[in-house]
Amino acid sequence: MPVNVISAGIATTIQDMGRPGYYHLGIPIGGAMDRLALRTANLLVGNAEEAAGLECVFVGPELEFTEDATVAVCGAELPPKLDGDPRETWTAFAVKAGQVLSFDFLKAGARAYIAISGGINTPPMLGSRSTYAIGALGGVEGRAVQPGDSLPLGASVRAAKEGASVPAKLRRGPDNPAELRVLPGLYWHRITEEAQRDFFDDTWKVANEADRMGYRFQGGRKLAFVERDQPFGAGADPSNITDACYPYGSVQVPSGTEPIVLHRDAVSGGGYFMIGTVISADMDLIGQLQPHTPTRFVKVDMETALAARRDRARTMDAIRNALVAS
Amino acid sequence: MSCRYTFGGDEHIFVEVDEAMSLEAFFVSLSMTNAVREANIKGVTEICPANASFQVKFNPDVIHPDDMMAELKRLEETAESAEPVLDTRIIEIPVYYQDPWTHETLMRFRERHQDPNATDIEYAARINGFDGVDAFIEAHSGAPWFVSMVGFVSGLPFLYQMVDRPRQIEVPKYLRPRTDTPRLTVGYGGCFSCIYSVRGAGGYQMFGITPMPIFDPQQKVSYLKDFMVFFKPGDIVKWKPITREEYDAAIEAVQANTFAPRIRNVRFSLDDYNADIDGTNAKLMEALYAG
Incomplete structure (x- = not known):
């Protein structure tokens, strides 16, 4: 029925x-x-x-x-x-x-x-x-x-x-400002040290283009690139790479202006460089962010990412215990 | 060629074989992803080859990211010693260049284009030094193409032409992406051709359209019964220019579900190719059109 x-x-x-x-x-x-x-x-x-x-x-x-x-x-x-x-x-x-x-x-x-x-x-x-x-x-x-x-x-x-x-x-919702933890990597080396600092120092805002494919952010400073001759196949813009895979949660910044975090319905690849990836423990949280929510990206290392993942798993276990075992 | 390894968060490892596109880089990417698949590493959930790079998704509850990284680096040696030979298939894909549907679409988005007074293909022909569109189509459809990546959305193939670097066609993407692209548009961006598997947004230049469906979630198309996605990395494609009449006839065949793409099995050797590109391509054409 x-x-x-x-x-x-x-x-x-x-x-x-x-x-x-x-x-x-x-x-x-x-x-x-x-x-x-x-x-x-x-x-x-x-x-x-x-x-x-x-x-x-x-x-x-x-x-x-x-x-x-x-x-x-x-x-x-x-x-x-x-x-x-x-x-x-x-x-x-x-x-x-x-x-x-x-x-x-x-x-x-x-x-x-x-x-x-x-x-x-x-x-x-x-x-x-x-x-x-x-x-x-x-x-x-x-x-x-x-x-x-x-x-x-x-x-x-x-x-x-x-x-x-x-x-x-045990109920989880976003804080304000929201914090998304990011493991730098992928094409992180393509931006200058100053831009690497700016990205994490600035407060961004969720843009209106925020859906199951990805969340766009606005309001931070434009990222400057390390100069190079663009490799064959990459395209002319310094934010272009030879089309590659996109990890879930990866943060691409077309033309260095507005970061986009790919989510569950991500396009699987493309020609924009990525500066890192939102850690798995914080992916759920992105889906709860409304447009205009102030957001900080927080730089973490792998051990912090794995600890956060374990913490997330413990929360889920606690919910299971509270609901099923009782 | 020395690979660059980097983490994509706690669930992915991203391996860049080379910053630049080349058949050599693609072959390393393909052989390494094959090696990862064969190694059956516990915790691996997705293996995605791309043009000159690849990505592995894994469950860090099963294998520590550092151990996963070590496993992949170990496989680089295996892949390096692998003979660059590929048993694959060559497929003829009919293309109706300068068709009315992509033409209508490109006219709607002219203000997003580098050259609003020319069509996409006229622009591509000019900036690549061709003497007109016909000569450009001859080059685009002359030498075959490798499917070097499947992705973006729903079974969309990226294709890289099997010619030496000076003969590679290069075209920038639209200044701003379109919000619409007809399904089965044959597009071009950077040094890659593509076929848009579904209708949607896109930034590649539009040259024509194929009548041949390449993605069918309902799996009703005869050659997509086994799986809904037609292409896989390593496929070789030969574009065949067709007229409006041939296009209409092919569409009728598709609707009657009698359309059968021309497909032949071939063996490709990268060393033979590098020794004699045009000779290797000629042999591929013989295989495609024999019998």
């Missing part, structure tokens, strides 16, 4: 943990931008952590349920309402057949994740239900959710515990 989409918000897409293994063909991993939020929402409703849910940006959808279900909304502070009555975020709540789930205005963050008991059960493509619209993969017939869609649900794997809630200290 499906969930009917009455209205779809701005860009509501079906996402899970993505489709690794095809990046060498230009098909990105995709999946939830804020993985911890989707995993947590799934745990709250008794799903496998990797089950498909809805990722909504800034504005929530309106959904009509045709069977009883348990629902949880995690990530951005986008308050859910059931037949107009407020419900809590980061908390499992019951929905009866015939009820309508809608949302209040966004209070904080950028992307809310809606998990429904059973998980969304659209056909997987290349091992994932994640929507990658450029390649018409996953989602509803390769696209975002639209009014009039019926979203099929799978079977529940565990009994959901309505009222279960994530302790406040």
Whole structure:
């Protein structure tokens, strides 16, 4: 028994943990931008952590349920309402057949994740239900959710515990100013020492061009390049390189002006130099940054990156313990 | 050629074989990525060859980034001793140069172009010293091309022409990228040709269009039944200029799902190529059009 989409918000897409293994063909991993939020929402409703849910940006959808279900909304502070009555975020709540789930205005963050008991059960493509619209993969017939869609649900794997809630200290949202930790590398040597300092000293702002492919930042000083004769095949601009692979989280700075951090739906390669990479522990956070959010890039080394990754894993374990073991 | 190794955060290692593009650098990239695949290193999740570089994505919970780095450096020796020989396929791709659809698109974005008073292909012919567009098309479609990278989006091939450096065509990208490019546009940027696998934004100059689908997520196209992406790095491509009538006939065949690209298996040796470029290319053409 499906969930009917009455209205779809701005860009509501079906996402899970993505489709690794095809990046060498230009098909990105995709999946939830804020993985911890989707995993947590799934745990709250008794799903496998990797089950498909809805990722909504800034504005929530309106959904009509045709069977009883348990629902949880995690990530951005986008308050859910059931037949107009407020419900809590980061908390499992019951929905009866015939009820309508809608949302209040966004209070904080950028992307809310809606998990429904059973998980969304659209056909997987290349091992994932994640929507990658450029390649018409996953989602509803390769696209975002639209009014009039019926979203099929799978079977529940565990009994959901309505009222279960994530302790406040384990909920993760962005600080203001936001901090993104970056490991310098890749073509870091292409900019001057002064530019290397400026990049980390300046406060940047999230630009309007901020989506699943990448986040653009503005407002810092222009980066100066170390002079060189451009190699054959690289192109004339000093920010050009012979087209190469782009790591997820890599920070490219076309013409040295506006850094772009590639995210889950990254283009797999291109001809712009990169100065480093946002560490894996901070990738989820990017998906919660609204346009105009002041942002600092913080220089870290590999050991710090790995420690942050372990810390992130401990937070996820603590959420599991709080929700499943109890 | 000595590789430069660098971390892309805690989950990637990026290896630059050479700053400049060359078939030699591409062969090292291809043989090293093959070596990484064969080595079955625990924790490796993605192996991505590019034109003159490559990238490996790994899970640092399984293997420490320093150990991963050491494994890759060890494989550089294996790759260096590998004979630069490739068993691959050569494919004929029909191209309708100066077609009405890319023409309509390039006219819409003229203010983003270096030379608003010429078409993309007229501009490319002029700055590369060709005596007109016909001579340019002859050069572009004469010698074959290596698929040196697949990526950007959805199975888009980058192609590098198999000619010596003085004969390489070089064209800058648009001053500002377009917001639209027809699906299956044959484009050019830097020293690379490409085929836009899907409609979308793009900065490469537009020379023509192919009727042959190269990406089909539904996998209904007969030659994409096994996998939705047609190209892989190492494929060799020969462009075949076609007329409007031939284009229309090919589109009809595509719609009837009877279009069958001409594909032959070939062995390519980089040493033979370097010893005699035109002779090697002539042999590739014989293989493509034999039988």
